[in-house]
Amino acid sequence: MGCLSGVEGPYMKPSQKKLKHIDKKYLWHPFTQMRDWENEDPLIIEKGKGNWLYDVDGKKYLDGISSLWVTVHGHRKKEIDQSIKKQIDKVSHSTLLGLSNVPAALLAEQLVKISPPNLKKVFYSDSGSTAVEIALKMAFQYWSHVGVPLGTPQTKGAASGAPTKIKFLTFQNAYHGDTIGSVSVGGIDLFHQIFKPLLFHSIQANFGNVETLICQHRDELAAVILEPMIQGAAGMLLQPKGFLKKLRKLCDDNNVILIFDEVATGFGRTGKMFACQHEGVWPDIMCMAKGITGGYLPLAATLTSQKIYDAFHGNYEELKTFFHGHTYTGNPLACAAALANLEIFKKEKTIQKTQSRIKQLKKGLEKFRELKHVGDIRQLGLMVGIELFKEVETKTSYQLTEKIGIRIIQHARKLGVIIRPLGPVIVLMPPLSITEKEMEFLLKVTFESIRVVTENGENPPFIPL
Numbered sequence: 488m489g490c491l492s493g494v495e496g497p498y499m500k501p502s503q504k505k506l507k508h509i510d511k512k513y514l515w516h517p518f519t520q521m522r523d524w525e526n527e528d529p530l531i532i533e534k535g536k537g538n539w540l541y542d543v544d545g546k547k548y549l550d551g552i553s554s555l556w557v558t559v560h561g562h563r564k565k566e567i568d569q570s571i572k573k574q575i576d577k578v579s580h581s582t583l584l585g586l587s588n589v590p591a592a593l594l595a596e597q598l599v600k601i602s603p604p605n606l607k608k609v610f611y612s613d614s615g616s617t618a619v620e621i622a623l624k625m626a627f628q629y630w631s632h633v634g635v636p637l638g639t640p641q642t643k644g645a646a647s648g649a650p651t652k653i654k655f656l657t658f659q660n661a662y663h664g665d666t667i668g669s670v671s672v673g674g675i676d677l678f679h680q681i682f683k684p685l686l687f688h689s690i691q692a693n694f695g696n697v698e699t700l701i702c703q704h705r706d707e708l709a710a711v712i713l714e715p716m717i718q719g720a721a722g723m724l725l726q727p728k729g730f731l732k733k734l735r736k737l738c739d740d741n742n743v744i745l746i747f748d749e750v751a752t753g754f755g756r757t758g759k760m761f762a763c764q765h766e767g768v769w770p771d772i773m774c775m776a777k778g779i780t781g782g783y784l785p786l787a788a789t790l791t792s793q794k795i796y797d798a799f800h801g802n803y804e805e806l807k808t809f810f811h812g813h814t815y816t817g818n819p820l821a822c823a824a825a826l827a828n829l830e831i832f833k834k835e836k837t838i839q840k841t842q843s844r845i846k847q848l849k850k851g852l853e854k855f856r857e858l859k860h861v862g863d864i865r866q867l868g869l870m871v872g873i874e875l876f877k878e879v880e881t882k883t884s885y886q887l888t889e890k891i892g893i894r895i896i897q898h899a900r901k902l903g904v905i906i907r908p909l910g911p912v913i914v915l916m917p918p919l920s921i922t923e924k925e926m927e928f929l930l931k932v933t934f935e936s937i938r939v940v941t942e943n944g945e946n947p948p949f950i951p952l
C-alpha cells in the first residue's frame with residue numbers, strides 16, 4: 488500500500504511503515520521507556536467509533552481503558568461532535584482574562600448544578616494537574632487572607648505575622664498529576680522519588696494515622712488533599728468504609744480545608760456522578776478533569792465553596808486577587824464539548840444505565856480468582872484493578888525485568904483489546920457506554936491474556952504486536 492490520499496484532512500497520511508518511522512524518529516512518549524518503544528512495533532490509532540479504536544490498517548480494538556480514563560459516551564459521539572463543530576463556526580478561542588464566553592459561562596452553571604451542593608464557583612484550567620495546582624494555591628492563599636483562625640494557639644510564625652497555615656497533608660500512594668506542585672502532594676515513589684529535591688514538603692498520612700497527624704499539625708495545615716473512595720494511579724486502592732465522613736469531621740474540627748481530587752473518579756466512573764456522593768461527603772474544593780468533556784478535549788475545573796471564594800474579595804489595591812490563569816482557560820470548544828457531555832448524561836440516563844454494566848463487571852471478575860497469579864481484585868463502579876503476584880500466598884511480586892503487566896496487555900492487544908497496566912496491576916476502565924457484549928469480550932480477553940502470560944512459560948518475554 489502506497490501513500491493513501493489525504494483528502495479528508497489537512498495532511499497526507501503516509502504509509503504505515505513511514506508513519507512508524509516518523510513516530511520513532513520525532514516523538515517522545517509519556518511514561519514510556521523509549522528504548523523499548525523504539526524496539527517495538529508501535530500501534531498507531533487513526534480513528535475511533537463507539538467503544539472501539541481503529542489502527543492505520545483498519546484493525547479494531549475495544550477501548551478497555553477509555554483512552555486513559557477519559558472517554559465517557561464513546562468515540563465519535565454525535566452530539567459532542569456536533570456541539571464542537573457548531574462552536575467552531577462561532578469562535579474557537581477567546582480569553583477568560585477580562586472577558587467571558589458563552590460556553591464557559593453556561594458550563595460553569597451546569598457544573599455547579601451537578602456538583603456537591605456547597606460548591607458554588609468554577610475556576611477553569613486545562614488538565615488534572617493544573618486543577619490540583621489551582622486547588623493548592625487557592626487553599627494556601629485563603630489562609631493568608633483570613634489569617635490564623637480564632638482559637639488557634641499562637642505559634643512563632645503567627646507572632647511574626649507570617650502565614651502559618653501553609654502545609655498540605657496528603658496520603659501514601661496518592662496521585663494528583665505530574666507538575667511540580669501536584670507531585671509535591673503525590674505519594675507514589677516510583678514516579679515521585681526522583682523529583683524530591685525539587686518539591687515542597689508535605690505531610691504524608693495513611694488511613695490509620697491521619698487523625699493523629701491532622702491534630703498534631705493543625706496550626707500549619709492549609710488543606711488535606713485526597714482522591715475520594717479510590718486511589719486510581721496507585722493501582723485502584725479502595726478506602727475504608729466511612730473514611731470520607733471521618734476525614735470531613737477531622738478537617739472541620741481542626742480548621743483545615745478539604746480538597747477532593749475527582750479527576751479520575753468524576754463523571755460517572757464509579758457509578759455516581761462523583762465518588763464523594765457514595766458517602767455524601769462534600770469537600771471545600773474539588774478538582775475535575777479527565778471525563779469532563781466526555782474524553783474529547785483538554786479541560787479541567789476547580790470548584791470551590793462560597794466561603795473560599797469570598798475570602799478573595801477585596802478592594803483592587805488590596806491584591807486579594809487570585810493571580811493564576813492558563814492561556815487556554817475556559818476554551819470555548821472544550822466547554823462546548825463538556826456541555827454536550829453533560830446533556831447526554833441527562834438525556835440517556837447514563838449513570839442509571841451504567842449500573843447493570845457495573846454488576847456484570849463485578850460478576851465477571853469473580854472468575855478471575857481461579858487464576859493462580861491473581862492476588863487481589865479491586866473494583867469501584869467501572870474502575871478495576873487486578874493485582875498480580877509471582878506467588879500469591881507469600882505476596883511475592885514479579886521482578887521489574889519480567890514486565891508482567893506489559894506482556895499481558897500486549898497479548899490482549901493481539902486479541903483486540905487495548906488496556907494499560909499500572910505495574911503489576913491490570914487496569915480495566917471501559918467507557919460508560921460499553922455494551923453488554925463488549926463487556927463480555929473485555930472480560931474474556933483480559934482473563935485469557937492473564938492466563939496465557941502468567942501460566943504458560945512458553946510465551947516469549949516480549950510478544951511482538
Ligand SMILES: *Cc1c(COP(=O)(O)O)cnc(C)c1O
Binds near residue numbers: 714
Ligand atoms: C490523571 C489524574 C490527575 C492528572 O491529570 P492530568 O490531566 O493527567 O494532568 C490528577 N489526579 C488524578 C486523581 C488523576 O487520576
